[in-house]
Amino acid sequence: MPLTATRIQADTAHVTVASHTPAVTDWAARYFGPWWNATPVDGPGADGFAGGGGLVLADTDPDRLGHITDLVRDYEHEEADYAGTPTLVARHGGMTYAVQTAERLAYHVDGQRLVIIGAEPEPVAVAAARLARELMRAQLQADGWIVLHASAATRDGQTVLTFGDKGAGKTTTALLLARAGWGLLANDRVFARTRRDGTVSILPWPSAAAIGLGLLNATGLYDPVRKRLLGGGQLHPTQHPRVTDALNTGHREPLWREDGKELKPQFFPDQLASWLGLTLTLTTEGRAAALLFPRVDAGTAPAVLDDTRTVTEADVFSAKTEDRYPDIFHLAPQNTAGAGALAERLARLPSRSVVLSHDIDANTALLARTAHDVTAGHQTPN
Structure with missing residues (x-):
């Protein structure tokens, strides 16, 4: 399958997400389109898409996923929590490798070039958008933002x-x-x-966007959201399953985690x-x-x-x-x-x-x- 790409730009920063899975680049266009410029681009090859900016290469490849996972476990590594997910991080030879076992994702980072490998398209697409934003953030902060x-x-x-x-x-x-x-x-x-x-x-x-169940109900938005969900619509996959269950069953009161943090629908x-x-x-x-x-x-x-x-x-x-x-x-x-x-x-x-x-x-x-x-x-x- 040919490589597809979405280029994202804000101010002077730009990052390209490229993948052999169109769903990954389509996701980036959807995610960034409302607020940042996100457009499809053509290029001569993976590295040709970057054009001097950051580059995220993201694909599904179970064999490479297993290879990077083994590398991280073999190298000296540390534990971190990234985007609410336990993550193992190893640094070797000037490069960074990371694995999120629960999400079945692996990362290989070399400067402004990030490779994301996963087992399923949706987690790969979510991770690619998140890391594209981190590359944009790095460029914007370097420029004084x-x-x-x-x-x-x-x-x-x-x-x-x-x-x-x-x-x-x-x-x-x-x-x-x-x-x-x-x-x-x-x-x-x-x-x-x-x-x-x-x-x-x-x-x-x-x-x-995280908006609580109580606020959705008070603003009259709960019923339209629930109707769309029951009709087959999908909210953001980072949403906690308890929130999805609450919307499906008609529960309108706020939900809370044990640590006191509210669980909210994610749009x-x-x-x-x-x-x-x-x-x-x-x-x-x-x-x-x-x-x-x-x-x-x-x-x-x-x-x-x-x-x-x-x-x-x-x-x-x-x-x-x-x-x-x-x-x-x-x-x-x-x-x-x-x-x-x-x-x-x-x-x-x-x-x-x-x-x-x-x-x-x-x-x-x-x-x-x-x-x-x-x-x-x-x-x-x-």
């Missing part, structure tokens, strides 16, 4: 960033603003960089529009205009608060704070130079702290009004 723990919604060229700890309401805020006509740019992370003119540019972080990026009817922004870059800091309190009415919360370096992902996608393949720069200056610049933007209740309509009205008010007088910082 910094990853923030924030959701983002944009309209008329202005982007509202929402910050807060886990469970504070970042995804809820972005989702409700999208229901109110804003474009959804990101639901949990963004890339940010200060420009020479003092503005802060924002790029999306493509990912599966492909394009399903935010096709399944949930949300507006996705198709712009490749936004400009930060304002900050929101929500918290949820079921016992009070939605309101704007008087506190002075602002963004700090703690809202920046670093090698120490990254808990889901640690840089086990040593792809990205190990410093966050510029994080302090970025936080300082963001702190100058108009901001509001808000309390949200479980009244979705009231929350939406408050957020839409607040986002309008806080961006109405925004001007480019000096």
